[in-house]
Amino acid sequence: ETTLAQSPAFMSATPGDTVTISCKASQDIDDDLNWYQQKPGEAAIPIIQEASTLVPGISPRFSGSGYGTDFTLTIYDLESDDAAYYFCLQHDNLPWTFGQGTKVEIK
Amino acid sequence: EVQVVESGGGLVQPGGSLRLSCSASGFMFRKYWMSWVRQAPGKGPEWLGNIKRDGSTTFYVDSVKGRFTISRDNAKNSLYLQMYDLRSEDTAVYYCARIRGDTGDYGFDYWGLGTQVTVAS
Numbered sequence: 739e740t741t742l743a744q745s746p747a748f749m750s751a752t753p754g755d756t757v758t759i760s761c762k763a764s765q766d767i768d769d770d771l772n773w774y775q776q777k778p779g780e781a782a783i784p785i786i787q788e789a790s791t792l793v794p795g796i797s798p799r800f801s802g803s804g805y806g807t808d809f810t811l812t813i814y815d816l817e818s819d820d821a822a823y824y825f826c827l828q829h830d831n832l833p834w835t836f837g838q839g840t841k842v843e844i845k
Numbered sequence: 846e847v848q849v850v851e852s853g854g855g856l857v858q859p860g861g862s863l864r865l866s867c868s869a870s871g872f873m874f875r876k877y878w879m880s881w882v883r884q885a886p887g888k889g890p891e892w893l894g895n896i897k898r899d900g901s902t903t904f905y906v907d908s909v910k911g912r913f914t915i916s917r918d919n920a921k922n923s924l925y926l927q928m929y930d931l932r933s934e935d936t937a938v939y940y941c942a943r944i945r946g947d948t949g950d951y952g953f954d955y956w957g958l959g960t961q962v963t964v965a966s
Contacts, residue, residue, distance in 0.1 A: 744889070770952075772952040772953070774953075774956075779958075780958070781955070781956045781957060781958050782940075782953075782956040783956070784945075784952070784953065784954055787945070787951070787952060788951075825889060825890060827890075827892075827952050827953070829950060829951060829952040832904055833892055833904075833906040833907070834892040834895075834952075835892065836889045836890040836891065836892065837889055838888070838889035839889045839890075
């Protein structure tokens with residue numbers, strides 16, 4: 739089973755900041771990693787697929803990078819609307835597994 | 846508009862059973878693999894299993910294998926999760942999710958809002 743170590747669990751940032759969230763896989767998963775955003779009371783939505791591909795309709799302020807075991811989600815020019823829970827998913831091998839998630843708070 | 850809506854959650858006693866449903870709309874349900882995911886309080890999401898487009902193949906996480914069964918009725922655009930021998934650790938919000946693409950390999954592109962399952966006496 740591939741474990742995803744996601745960090746940090748929580749972050750508080752100011753509008754305009756650039757923030758990064760890390761997801762480290764316990765084994766090589768190529769680029770089979772997606773990032774999701776979930777806001778309270780709303781369904782989760784994909785924001786990055788295949789590690790670095792921006793999902794159509796998602797703001798280009800979101801960027802994904804990485805391959806193999808180390809992955810990063812970067813949010814540029816943070817906005818108040820970015821307050822949410824973010825999590826990664828690996829779909830390289832079964833069982834699919836998730837990171838523990840990161841709650842992003844906007845100051 | 847693609848929508849998946851879960852229902853059937855509630856309070857159940859340990860050892861009990863529950864059947865969750867997911868109603869899909871806005872897309873050709875029979876052409877997509879589907880999945881169930883849950884999230885317990887304070888924890889990250891947990892993938893429970895996938896079902897192939899025609900229902901002929903299922904995959905499960907070990908923690909629910911033998912206790913949970915995923916099925917679908919393409920004529921009704923519905924996905925199901927039958928849960929047996931429920932335990933306190935099964936308490937979670939349960940989500941239905943559509944898998945992107947037609948091979949079942951690409952992760953989720955649509956999620957529902959979830960339905961709460963609480964296992965307690």
